[in-house]
Amino acid sequence: MKNLVLKIILPFLLGSCVSYQARPLSPDTGDADFVGRSLNDAGLRSFLQEQKAGQGSWNVDSLALAAVYYNPDVALARAEADEAAAAIQTAAQRPNPSLTLGSQFASSMVGVTPWFAAQSIAIPIETAGKRSRRTEQALAMAEAARWRVASRAWMARSRVRAAMLELHSARENIRLLETEQKLHNEAINKLTAQMEAGDVSPFELTQARLSLNRTRLNLQDSQRLAATGEAKLAVAVGLPLNEIRAAILDFTHFKKLPNMDVTTGRRRALTQRADLLALLSDYAASESALRLEIARQYPDLRVTPGYDYNQGQNRWQIGLNVDLPLNRNRGPIAQAEARRKTAEVKFLAQQRMIQGELDIALAAYQASRAKVRTAATLAQEASAAAGTTDRMVEVGEVSALERTRRQLEASNANLALMAATLESQAAAGALEDAMQSPLR
Secondary structure (H helix, E strand, O other): HHHHHHHHHHHHHHHOOOOOOOOOHHHHHHHHHHOOOEEEOHOOOOOOOOOOOOOOOOHHHHHHHHHHOOOHHHHHHHHHHHHHHHHHHHHHHHOOOOEEEEEEEOOOOOOOEEEEEEEEEEEEEEEOHHHHHHHHHHHHHHHHHHHHHHHHHHHHHHHHHHHHHHHHHHHHHHHHHHHHHHHHHHHHHHHHHHHOOOOOHHHHHHHHHHHHHHHHHHHHHHHHHHHHHHHHHHHHHHOOOOHHHHOOOOOOOHHOOOOOOOOHHHHHEEEEEEEHHHHHHHHHHHHHHHHHHHHHHOEEEEEEEEEEEOOOOEEEEEEEEEEEOOOOOOOHEEEEHHHHHHHHHHHHHHHHHHHHHHHHHHHHHHHHHHHHHHHHEEEHHHHHHHHHHHHHOOOOOOOHHHHHHHHHHHHHHHHHHHHHHHHHHHHHHHHHHHHOOOOO
């Protein structure tokens, strides 16, 4: 009888098993994958089409999507989300029955075989909806993991934007400082001629040379920042440096300062940020965990039908196994309640932190925009003064050196305007991070 049971059950059990699939991993594999990454990758192009992103020049939005595609932090979050999703299947599974096969030997038996077989099956029956509670908890945890993918994706976008702004800042400063350097050289040539004619003192020429040296040092700093900015952008996207250097980058994102609906932005930040929604899902999971522990106050049942063959007789039995709930699962229930309270405090604390981040970022953005308006006015005034000086030089009212000085003042005003604009763009980035939503 025992052999018959084995012949029936074992093929069924073994036939439904999942086989192991080897996936060897080595450092060389990871390095080869990174070196082979490209902005022309077919998978990336397909991903951009799915997201309805343009595929011409690379701006903040398209490079942010490339970062989502390549960035290792986002890839890790996706893997964690897949792991959490796989746990749903585990939570929803019914517990397996257990089969007991045994035999006994009776030495006092005469005329009949001293061996007899016994088999029994324990069939677990979960009570109080425990499987539903487990599944609810797993679903909430999977939802939290998906929101954390979105949060990591936003962090990747934030790093891309910051790196692009730094690179744009460096390139714009290089352009303006090269113009200023030419003006300083022009002023020095004119001062040298006037000094030789006895019209200016050597001190004035020395001051002009010091100003030129400062401009040259600032230019070298900007060139250094441009080089490191390319490297930072490559790291933020998750690409080799040569791919960024070969890409056509579009910086029009930084040409304008968008407005913001404060009420809508504040509500969005406090209700729709991905990290906040992840904590909300964590709270839902803790509630499901508490309901599960409360359900565990009620014991599960194990029905145990059995069979044995003894002295030529077939004997059938049925039994019931129940744990006695003497402790009423009080310890795990108390722990689950404490975890729910912790999840609630985390959620509320994150809301308060977001509120503070938003207030600071909004104040900085509004102040920086006011500074941009002032700098723009000063730049316009300096440009107008330079134009007036040009006309005065043409009629012989002032010297050509005075025109160069007015042009230097206009150049300095343009540099100040550029600095204020980039400062305002950095504040806009902080405001976007506070809301986890782009300003349009």
